[in-house]
Amino acid sequence: MDFFVPLDLREPINQAVDSLVVRYGDRLHVLNDLILQGLLLPLERALRGAPPWVILLVVALLAWRATRRWQVALPLTVACYLIGCFGLWDALMQTLALVLVATVLAVVAGLPLGIVAAHSRRLRAVVLPVLDVMQTLPTFVYLIPAVMLFGLGKVPAILATVVYAICPLVRLTDLGLRQVDPDVQEAAHSFGTTRWQMLLGVQLPLAWPSILAGVNQTVMMALSMVVVASMIGARGLGEEVLAGIQTLDVGRGLQAGLAIVLLAVAIDRITQGFGRVRRPIRDEERRS
Amino acid sequence: MSARIELRHVSKVYGDDPHRALTLLAQGADKHQVLADTGSHVGLYDVSLSIPAGGIYAIMGLSGSGKSTLVRHINRLIDPSAGQVLVDGEDVLGFSAARLRDLRRRRISMVFQHFGLLPHRTVLENVAFGRRVRGESRRNAQAAAQGWLARVGLSGHERDYPDHLSGGMRQRVGLARALASDTDILLMDEPFSALDPLLRDDLQSQLLTLQAELGKTIVFITHDVEEAFRLGQRIALLRDGRLVQEGEPAAVRAAPVDDYVARFVARVSGADVPRSTGSAPG
Numbered sequence: 001m002d003f004f005v006p007l008d009l010r011e012p013i014n015q016a017v018d019s020l021v022v023r024y025g026d027r028l029h030v031l032n033d034l035i036l037q038g039l040l041l042p043l044e045r046a047l048r049g050a051p052p053w054v055i056l057l058v059v060a061l062l063a064w065r066a067t068r069r070w071q072v073a074l075p076l077t078v079a080c081y082l083i084g085c086f087g088l089w090d091a092l093m094q095t096l097a098l099v100l101v102a103t104v105l106a107v108v109a110g111l112p113l114g115i116v117a118a119h120s121r122r123l124r125a126v127v128l129p130v131l132d133v134m135q136t137l138p139t140f141v142y143l144i145p146a147v148m149l150f151g152l153g154k155v156p157a158i159l160a161t162v163v164y165a166i167c168p169l170v171r172l173t174d175l176g177l178r179q180v181d182p183d184v185q186e187a188a189h190s191f192g193t194t195r196w197q198m199l200l201g202v203q204l205p206l207a208w209p210s211i212l213a214g215v216n217q218t219v220m221m222a223l224s225m226v227v228v229a230s231m232i233g234a235r236g237l238g239e240e241v242l243a244g245i246q247t248l249d250v251g252r253g254l255q256a257g258l259a260i261v262l263l264a265v266a267i268d269r270i271t272q273g274f275g276r277v278r279r280p281i282r283d284e285e286r287r288s
Numbered sequence: 289m290s291a292r293i294e295l296r297h298v299s300k301v302y303g304d305d306p307h308r309a310l311t312l313l314a315q316g317a318d319k320h321q322v323l324a325d326t327g328s329h330v331g332l333y334d335v336s337l338s339i340p341a342g343g344i345y346a347i348m349g350l351s352g353s354g355k356s357t358l359v360r361h362i363n364r365l366i367d368p369s370a371g372q373v374l375v376d377g378e379d380v381l382g383f384s385a386a387r388l389r390d391l392r393r394r395r396i397s398m399v400f401q402h403f404g405l406l407p408h409r410t411v412l413e414n415v416a417f418g419r420r421v422r423g424e425s426r427r428n429a430q431a432a433a434q435g436w437l438a439r440v441g442l443s444g445h446e447r448d449y450p451d452h453l454s455g456g457m458r459q460r461v462g463l464a465r466a467l468a469s470d471t472d473i474l475l476m477d478e479p480f481s482a483l484d485p486l487l488r489d490d491l492q493s494q495l496l497t498l499q500a501e502l503g504k505t506i507v508f509i510t511h512d513v514e515e516a517f518r519l520g521q522r523i524a525l526l527r528d529g530r531l532v533q534e535g536e537p538a539a540v541r542a543a544p545v546d547d548y549v550a551r552f553v554a555r556v557s558g559a560d561v562p563r564s565t566g567s568a569p570g
Contacts, residue, residue, distance in 0.1 A: 187404025187462075190363055191418040191469065192392030201421075205408045 017145050025149065032155045035101070040154055044097040052084055055093075059266065066273025076269055079262040088259050094236035095226050095263065098154065102161040102222045107215060110166045114173025114214070115199070124174065135167040139228050147232050157229030161222045168217035176210025177203050212275025219271060223264045237263070291374075292341035292473065292505045293362055298371035299335070300357055300529075303328025306369040319528050331357040332368070332529045339522075341472075344499060344506040346520025348513060348552070354529040355509045356401075359475050362507060363396045364388055375473070393422040397466040401478040403458045405450040411461050412437065412446035418469035429468075436464040440494065456487040460494075467498070474506045481511065492518060513555045517541075525549055 047055065059080050063073035083092045117124040139160060146156035180203050188202045204211070230238030237256050244253025301309040301322075309328040312321070319330035332354045339345045349355040360366040361373050364380055373380050380391060397418060405414050412433050413420075419429035437443055440460040450458055459479055466474055480488040492515065499506060510516050516523050517537045524534040525548075533545045544550040 183400060183402045183404045184406060186365060187398070187400050188406070188417070188421075190365060190392055190396075190398040190400075190404075190475075191421050192389040192394075193421050194389065197421055202406060206406075208408075 017148060020145075021148050028149050029151070032150045032153075035105075035155050035158065036153075039104070040097060040101050040158065043101060044094060047093040047097050048090060052089055056080055059270075062270050063266070063273070066270045068273075072269055072273075076266045079266055083259040083262055086255050086259060088237060088240065088256060091235070091237045091240055091256070092259060092263065094234075095223075095238065095260070098158060098161075098226065098229065098234055098236060099219060099222045099267075102158045102165060102225075103215065103219050105158065106162045106166045106169055106218050106222070109162065110169035110214070110218070111173055111211070113166075114170045114211075115177065117170060117174040118177035127170065128174075131167040131170055134163050139164060139225070143228070143232060152233040154229075154234050157225075157232055157234035160232075161225040161229060164225055165218045165221035168221065169211075169214035172210045172214030172217070173207065176207030176214075179210065180206045209275045212271060216268060216271040216275065219267050220264060223260060223267070226260060291338040292376060293337075293339040293507065294372075294374040294377075295335055295337045295358070295361065296372040296374070297334050297336055298358070298361055298368045298373060299333050300331035300354070300361070300366060301328050301369045302331055310370060330354075330529045331366075332361075335371075335526075335529075335531045337524060337531065337534065339505065339507060341505050342503050343521040344495075344508050344519045345522050345524070346508045346510060346516035347524045347526065348510055348516040349526035350511055352528070353526040355511075355526050356477050357529075358526065359477050359507055359509050362473070362475055363392050363398060365398075393418065393469070395471050396473040396475060397469040397471040398475040399459070399462045399466045399477065399479045401481055403450070403462045405458060405461055405465075407450055409449075410446065411442065411448050411450065411453070414450065414461055415464045415468050417465060422469075432470075433464070433468050436468045437461075439467070439498065440464045455483050456491065459483060459491065463491075463495070467502075472505060474504050475509075476506060477509045478511065479508075480515065488515070495519065513552050517556045525552065 056077055060073050060077040063076045064070060067073060080092075083089065113127060117127045142163060143156070143160050146160050150156040150159065184206065185198065185202060188198055193201065226234070226236060226238035227241045228238070230236065230242045237260050240256030241253050241260070244250065244256060299306075299310055299313070303309060303326060305326060306328065309322050309326050309330065312325060313319075313330065313333050317325070319333070322328055322330050335354075335358060337358075347355050347358060357366055361368055362375065362380075364373070364383075367381070375391065375395065380388070383391065406417065409417070412430055415433035415437055416426070416429035419432060420426065424432075434443075434446065437446060440463055442457060442460055442464065445453065445457070450461065453461065459482075462479065466476075480491050483491065495506075496519065508516075508519055510519075520537060522535065523537050523540050525532045525540070527548055533540055533549050540549065541553050541556065544553050
């Protein structure tokens, strides 16, 4: 007799996935088209269609708005310009579109989840462990069923990215909301706020830095997924890296990898800048 | 004068089994015994108070005496484990969520020890908060807020953020915010305790001046006897969650019911008593 009781999960899981594909395949293809036609393709067209200098200007303005320092905004803009110099502008725009759509979807799903988790201890006990599993499960394991359900292409890549990247957003939203000063909440409560007034007027604004830190993490994790995503048909910088690996063209791979890093730094600085609490001291001269 | 706010046999127990704790209390146990036996904290036990309309009603006690818990029963920031709370003769415990919001929006406002200002909003927006919450337009709310800021002497600070103000200024913002709601009842939970003594003195004077014009019903919580005697037209003394004595300041001073009250009162008469009286958990 063997010490280990034989257990086999393979068949049940295969059958479950198969029946999922058979039963919901059509509907999931509708979702596929919705994300593709409704979100990704228009954004991608806009980004690739716009003259590069417009995009660079937007980056510069965003970076300045976020950090209020041209010492930061200028190098970030130059970094993006450099990616164009590598001949990777088009790939950069494709990757940017992918990451932006994944981030938007992650926020749309993750923010409400975080709010729910912050308000209910019981739901938090369910949500957070599930998220941990989603984050730690090897990507390829759910990439393949995703491909089976949605077909090859950008949408399964985006959904796999969302699954992987949503965790920090939910966690940091939950944390940020739970750390809102109870004295301030009590005071707001004493003036007769409704739940919505409390959430929108007090809790979310005060949790904002934490939520933005979550968005920042989510974008970073989405970026780290672009190479994996390119394996199932997403285009862009990840595809370049992959092509570099496949043809043993180290230079090509590293160059595209460097572009990803530069993009990551740019997005990181900008989202972090927006997350910082900044209350201008006005009328300073008058008071002194 | 008719009672504006009435508490009838209000008890508050924090814990899993308030009923058992209440039974023990009814049998004569004190809060320390109850804590040892049931693990429940007694916030208040069998407090009955009648607060008349108009005037400042001071509730005094050391930390842990239950005074902050008590004041939160009036606008139901805390619900009692037993007893009744009446505002203008209506039992607020029976209020629906909507009526309770209305009570907080139009009839009772509150000032907090740690101010509770919204750090992400300007001073003007903070003062306008109560009016905004009840649905007034930004313009109207801010116009009213402007007026109240002027009355507490903070004109010119409208666009500052609370972080940039001193403690005394912040509490004047807190006071203006509560006054801006135009409620008849004002709850003040140790509003000046976090301020240094000179500032406290100023703010007490300011409160008395305002009150002379406004004639609100103010429930004023404090751990400071001098403050209670200076401001209160009536005074209630709490100890370990129970009401010890209640009455006009002169009456309390003339006839303290026990040693505890006597030691408190001695402070106002100028007698020298060690600073710490009794020990109660914070």
